[in-house]
Amino acid sequence: MVVVVFISMYALGDPTEVLIAPDASQEVRDKLKQELCLDRPLHEQFFYCFVGNVLHGNLGISFVHDVSATQLIFDRLPATLELAICALLLAIFIGIPLGMLAGLKPQSPIGKGIMTGSVLGFSLPTFWVGLMLILLFAVTLKWLPAGGRGETVQILGMQFSFLTRDGLIHLLLPAVNLALFKIALVIRLSRAGTMEVVHQDYIKFARAKGLSTPRIVFLHMLKNILIPIITVLGIEFGSLIAFSVVTETVFRWPGIGSLLIQSIAKLDRPVVVAYLLLVVFMFILINLVVDVVYSILDPRVRLGGRS
Amino acid sequence: MNTSTRSLLLEINSLQTWFDTRAGTVKAVDGVDLTLARGEILGLVGESGSGKSVMGYSIMRLIDLPGRIVGGSIKFYGEGTQNEDLVNATSDRMRRLRGSHIAMIFQDPMMSLNPVLRIDTQMIEAIQAHAKVSNKVARDRARDMLGKVGIPSPEERLQAYPHQFSGGMRQRVAIATAMLNKPELIIADEPTTALDVTVQAQILYEVRKLCRESGTALIWITHDIALISGLADRIAVMYAGRVVETGLVRDVIAAPRHPYTAGLMGSVPSNNPRGKPLRQIPGMTPSLSNLPKGCAFAPRCERATVTCQQVPQESPVGAEHKVRCFHPIESIPAQSRHDRIKV
Numbered sequence: 001m002v003v004v005v006f007i008s009m010y011a012l013g014d015p016t017e018v019l020i021a022p023d024a025s026q027e028v029r030d031k032l033k034q035e036l037c038l039d040r041p042l043h044e045q046f047f048y049c050f051v052g053n054v055l056h057g058n059l060g061i062s063f064v065h066d067v068s069a070t071q072l073i074f075d076r077l078p079a080t081l082e083l084a085i086c087a088l089l090l091a092i093f094i095g096i097p098l099g100m101l102a103g104l105k106p107q108s109p110i111g112k113g114i115m116t117g118s119v120l121g122f123s124l125p126t127f128w129v130g131l132m133l134i135l136l137f138a139v140t141l142k143w144l145p146a147g148g149r150g151e152t153v154q155i156l157g158m159q160f161s162f163l164t165r166d167g168l169i170h171l172l173l174p175a176v177n178l179a180l181f182k183i184a185l186v187i188r189l190s191r192a193g194t195m196e197v198v199h200q201d202y203i204k205f206a207r208a209k210g211l212s213t214p215r216i217v218f219l220h221m222l223k224n225i226l227i228p229i230i231t232v233l234g235i236e237f238g239s240l241i242a243f244s245v246v247t248e249t250v251f252r253w254p255g256i257g258s259l260l261i262q263s264i265a266k267l268d269r270p271v272v273v274a275y276l277l278l279v280v281f282m283f284i285l286i287n288l289v290v291d292v293v294y295s296i297l298d299p300r301v302r303l304g305g306r307s
Numbered sequence: 308m309n310t311s312t313r314s315l316l317l318e319i320n321s322l323q324t325w326f327d328t329r330a331g332t333v334k335a336v337d338g339v340d341l342t343l344a345r346g347e348i349l350g351l352v353g354e355s356g357s358g359k360s361v362m363g364y365s366i367m368r369l370i371d372l373p374g375r376i377v378g379g380s381i382k383f384y385g386e387g388t389q390n391e392d393l394v395n396a397t398s399d400r401m402r403r404l405r406g407s408h409i410a411m412i413f414q415d416p417m418m419s420l421n422p423v424l425r426i427d428t429q430m431i432e433a434i435q436a437h438a439k440v441s442n443k444v445a446r447d448r449a450r451d452m453l454g455k456v457g458i459p460s461p462e463e464r465l466q467a468y469p470h471q472f473s474g475g476m477r478q479r480v481a482i483a484t485a486m487l488n489k490p491e492l493i494i495a496d497e498p499t500t501a502l503d504v505t506v507q508a509q510i511l512y513e514v515r516k517l518c519r520e521s522g523t524a525l526i527w528i529t530h531d532i533a534l535i536s537g538l539a540d541r542i543a544v545m546y547a548g549r550v551v552e553t554g555l556v557r558d559v560i561a562a563p564r565h566p567y568t569a570g571l572m573g574s575v576p577s578n579n580p581r582g583k584p585l586r587q588i589p590g591m592t593p594s595l596s597n598l599p600k601g602c603a604f605a606p607r608c609e610r611a612t613v614t615c616q617q618v619p620q621e622s623p624v625g626a627e628h629k630v631r632c633f634h635p636i637e638s639i640p641a642q643s644r645h646d647r648i649k650v
């Protein structure tokens with residue numbers, strides 16, 4: 001993958017054209033190219049400059065910002081993580097109850113209404129919904145700010161918004177926007193799961209024991225439908241981080257998504273490559289977490305369970 | 308065991324449970340009368356699709372849409388209850404009755420325990436749903452009950468998950484769970500059908516013993532008439548949503564009066580002469596949404612006459628022996644009976 005990105009970024013054009021004023025002398029140009037290792041042929045750029053640096057734990061210096069690409073990404077990462085986690089929580093705590101309700105009463109107006117809502121959540125484009133949210137809540141009603149991160153608090157050297165009131169207010173709209181598609185997805189999954197589980201013998205047996213409806217729904221059914229939902233959400237969390245690009249751009253949220261867009265526009269290859277490596281690493285990490293959660297929820301996949 | 312000498316526990320009158328499906332109304336239970344005394348064991352027998360499970364679910368009021376109880380009454384004379392009609396009981400009242408006064412066990416032991424919850428969770432909650440009992444006490448009761456149904460080292464097994472048990476052991480867990488609150492009635496819907504024959508016999512024996520000890524009445528649903536003869540006091544034979552014959556087991560088994568019961572008896576392997584093909588009832592189980600007018604068994608019945616285009620009513624043919632047939636088989640010794648049934 002790195003090779004593909006490397007080559008396509010090379011094909012896109014010469015970063016020095018963007019970085020340097022058009023009237024700069026050839027001398028300045030050559031010096032910069034040499035510094036950035038752009039004066040060599042592509043394969044040498046890759047093996048000599050890039051791989052060599054990576055082996056020293058260095059993903060390169062941003063052509064544009066003149067700081068290490070890793071540094072740049074990690075400065076921006078907390079903002080994106082915060083946004084993605086918030087969206088994930090919204091998806092879980094809104095999507096699962098609504099989906100279960102729709103699954104328990106599929107024929108009722110409520111059930112049908114929830115499904116219609118989820119179809120909208122699936123089909124409306126994220127950027128458009130984002131703009132509409134801004135138009136409604138920020139411009140017309142003036143309840144919420146239109147963009148930015150608001151006040152932040154520093155923890156372990158990272159900036160977070162969710163701990164201040166102002167930050168939370170700024171977080172709300174982008175999180176809802178980013179979560180919308182996932183909420184729709186979770187509604188679908190939990191509705192389908194509920195409709196399947198509700199007819200299982202163990203639910204009938206639970207009812208035959210005289211258990212209360214809340215206990216049957218929130219323990220017996222929920223724990224069973226959570227298994228597929230967690231799997232899908234794990235995969236989707238990766239994509240929340242990777243593709244929060246649109247929401248971050250619409251709401252001027254200073255995360256890695258908007259960094260990526262800027263870097264592509266400026267042909268800042270080291271940043272793009274570092275971003276992609278980070279995303280790959282995240283996906284692996286998330287898969288690991290999902291596997292662990294999965295084994296907590298489903299006793300059948302636990303190791304050494306059989307006696 | 309005589310219904311009249313013991314006090315009544317359950318009295319079902321002209322119960323009707325129908326399913327509204329796209330293909331029409333399925334009258335799964337259509338006018339069933341049934342009584343059960345305290346501590347009595349009743350075998351409910353019939354072919355697949357005759358409405359046995361729907362009967363059981365109706366008593367538990369566990370019929371889901373598109374099914375509904377459209378008529379009749381289910382009087383329950385439980386301890387500390389006031390002759391209530393379960394058909395009209397509120398859903399909260401039914402929740403209180405289920406599991407404490409009336410329990411149910413299902414056919415498939417692989418499916419009736421929740422796969423993601425531990426056995427102790429599933430047993431303790433059954434106790435705590437009906438009484439304020441500490442976890443410790445409830446757990447002890449669960450453990451003792453597991454021991455009673457023949458589960459070795461119950462203390463450790465409490466912490467296991469269902470997938471760690473064999474089918475027979477799971478069914479024992481389900482039985483133990485059903486018995487936790489000492490119900491007055493247990494409805495067992497073919498609980499041994501999915502198990503192999505030796506396990507089936509053990510479980511049958513244990514359930515019978517436990518019910519006798521605790522005075523629990525039992526409705527054992529099965530399609531195996533031979534199995535019932537060793538287990539039950541009384542038998543009720545269902546055909547197409549109706550009870551066509553009831554009576555004490557020894558009377559019905561020795562001399563079935565309804566042609567359908569006779570057919571069921573005739574198809575039991577041990578009642579067949581060796582070396583000859585197994586006798587079977589001719590024809591197919593009818594579709595419940597499109598039953599023939601009059602006696603539903605008529606198309607398959609060799610005794611049928613024009614009279615049988617009317618619906619036969621239940622009529623007594625002996626002490627506690629009733630049959631729904633215009634031309635019941637005369638009481639004749641079992642040996643000669645076999646000759647009458649077409650091969």
Ligand SMILES: Nc1ncnc2c1ncn2[C@@H]1O[C@H](COP(=O)(O)OP(=O)(O)OP(=O)(O)O)[C@@H](O)[C@H]1O
Pocket residue numbers: 326328333335353354355356357358359360361362372373374530595
């Ligand atoms: N949910 C349902 N929807 C429609 N019809 C149903 C439903 N449940 C049961 N029935 C119908 O009711 C009839 C009786 O079913 P039931 O399950 O009581 O049969 P059974 O005697 O228990 O048979 P088996 O021995 O196969 O368990 C069947 O013809 C079935 O089609």
Ligand code: SF4
Pocket residue numbers: 565566567602603604605606608609610611612615619631632633634635
């Ligand atoms: S009523 Fe008629 S058709 Fe029905 S079982 Fe009796 S003899 Fe046969």
Ligand SMILES: [Mg+2]
Pocket residue numbers: 359360361496497
């Ligand atoms: Mg059945």
